[in-house]
Amino acid sequence: MTGGIMMLLFTRFWGEWALSAFSGAKNAPMLSASNTYVQIRGLAWPAILVGWVAQSASLGMKDSWGPLKALAVASVINGIGDVVLCLFFGYGIAGAAWATMVSQVVAGFMMVEALKDKGYNGYAVAVPSANELLQIFKLAAPVFIMMMSKVAFYSLLVYFATSMGTQTVAAHQVLVQIYCMFAVGGEPLSQTAQSFMPELLYGAKRSLSKARRLLKSLLIIGASCGLILGAAGTIVPWLFPKIFSPDPQVIKEMHKVLLPFFIALCVATSTHSLEGTLLAGRDLRFISVSMSTIFSFGALLLMLFSNLGFGLPGCWWALALFQWSRFTVALLRLVSPNGVLYSEDMARYELGEVSTA
Structure with a gap:
């Protein structure tokens, strides 16, 4: 809640400045519409962050139905809202923003309500102690670095x-x-790995061999789904680009990057399963260091491609290399003798006990 309120205030008072600095002088005509969208979407920040925490709690307790229902309802609200506000009332980008904002608030409340079925009061407010904050920081800081990268x-x-x-x-x-x-x-x-791996890695039913078999299954599923999703995702802008824009120049730019687009997309699902396993195994230092390093090299590569005039294809080839670097580094870590799937060292899991608020 605290983080959401801070994000809301930042969006309210510094959103236009951030957009202006980000978009540059060439895109000044877009600034007004962009700021309208951001200001409306920003109203949902507290509900979004609280909803994410509640969703993670449900998934950690192996309950996917609660989050699924919340996301399904939110999707319906968002879809109907877009049609009604944009097509019938002509609100344009503001209508799209309102539809998404309302759907996110509803989803946040539904995520919290789903916790009631498991005996938790998601509306209870408790200020964490210094020790609790320290334990949360030990877990959250490396994950934060990973996500922010x-x-x-x-x-x-x-x-x-x-x-x-x-x-x-x-x-x-x-x-x-x-x-x-x-x-x-x-x-x-990733969520499956984070839900089922912990008990196999350091729980009462600890079995590294079963954990390795689970990851193997996830990788096979990930590779298969990656190829299917990659092909489907590439076919849409290739054969049906006019769904998104009738502008021939926009379509031409889209077609230039279809190969790196496919290469980046097909490995994304497998990468999720690997990084989910690393998170489940609390290999947090490695996750944060590797992701920040890959980000640094990726940023340098983007600058190089931009300076060489590679255009939009340069951006997407950089993304493809970024994705495959994540996959390769995570895979090498997990199959190494010191990885969470082979090491008998239990010290990595001892972060202390966090009391229940």
Whole structure:
């Protein structure tokens, strides 16, 4: 809740400044519409962050039905809201923002309500002690670095694409949305690893051999789904680009990057299962160091490709290398003798006990 309120205030008072600094002078005409969208979406930040915590709690207790129902309802609200507000009332980007914001608030409340079925009061407010904050920090800080490295890299992609002009950034935004829609198919593999791996790695039913078999199954599923999702995601902008834009220049820019688009997308699902296993095994130092290192090299590569004039294809080849680097580094770590799937060292799991608030 605290983080959500801070994000809301930042969006309210510094959102326009951040957008202006990010988009540059070339895209000044987009600033007003972008700020309208961001200001409305920002109202949902507290509900989004609280909802994410509640969703993670449910998934950690192996309950996927509660979050599934919340996301299904939110999707319906968002879809109907977009149609009604944008098509019938003509609210444009503001209508799309309101529809998404309302759906996120509803999803947040439903995530919290789902905890009641498991005996938890999600509306209870308790200030954590210093010791509890320390234990949370030990877990959250490395994961935060990992997540921020990914978010920062995707933000850099948008930044460099934005500097190439309106039509290029339009093509990039279409591809990014398609990419995210198909790449999210690997997230259940990560959640499965995080839900079922802990008991096999350091629980009462500890069995490293079963953990390795589980990861093997997840990788096979991930590779199969990755190829299917990658092919499907590539076919859509290749054969049906006019669904997203009738502009021939935008379509041309989209078609330039279909190969790196496919290469990046097909490995995303497998990467989710590997990183989910590392999180379940609390190999947190490695996760944070490796992701920040890969981000640094990826950022340098983006700058190099941009300076060499590779255009939008340079951005997407950098993303493909970024994704395959994550996959390779995580896989090598897990199959190494010191990895969580082979090491008998139990010290890595001892972060102390956190009392229940």
